[in-house]
Amino acid sequence: MPGVRPHPGEPPDEAAAGAVFAALADPTRRHLVTALAARSGGATATGLAAELPISRQAVAKHLATLDRAGLVSHTRHGREQRFELDPRPLADAAAWLTAVGAEWDTRLADLQRLLKG
Amino acid sequence: MPGVRPHPGEPPDEAAAGAVFAALADPTRRHLVTALAARSGGATATGLAAELPISRQAVAKHLATLDRAGLVSHTRHGREQRFELDPRPLADAAAWLTAVGAEWDTRLADLQRLLKG
């Protein structure tokens, strides 16, 4: 199961997490990610653009952004290029989130322990 | 433990997750979030700006952005305004990530089951 399984022991990769957050900051990109998550066979830029109100080139740009964040892998198949989701960086982002939440929780616990005596 | 504890049963809040991703897309904002996670007492804009290479107003803008995303709560204390981390929206973002990862995993499993049998 290569999906999202954050492991508390590993220090969160700030750079990778930041790249993922930046990539997922755009609603269109989030839609593309969910669309790719539902198509295990992968999809083409034109195919994805067909179900969106924007042009193919805009989709291609978004896919390039997702590629730079490591969230997508592209394979040339004849004259068409299929994009497939790579969920591994999602784990880095999830790890960052849980790390911050955990830090907060421990700080809060420290504070309460301090107040109680 | 009010921190990050994603619950698979609940459908992920797309809007909240998107707001969190957009908020955390900026490295300065991520730094502010981690800094606030380490200070359970909260911090002021000027205090946070002191340990950053940018102006107080820039920090204030970032804090306002984090506030809009629900990641921070501000309380006026005399003439100074203290900002405190609110980690709850982080759970929405984490839930979104795990949901996408889980979707991908099941799609992949379906595909492999299809190929094998």
Add this chain to the structure above:
DNA sequence: ACTGTGTGCAACCATTAGGTTGCGCATTCG
């Protein structure tokens, strides 16, 4: 009462981001 410190508001600036159109090239299909 006066001075200093912390905020808030506004104008302004440069860069990035999301999107479009147009064109040229390669590959598949009739």
Add this chain to the structure above:
DNA sequence: CGAATGCGCAACCTAATGGTTGCACACAGT
């Protein structure tokens, strides 16, 4: 071969973003 389809590249436009400076106002401490 010729037509159509899918991509990639480049130029361009607009709006948003991250940052700055300047100023006015409120509250604290002496």
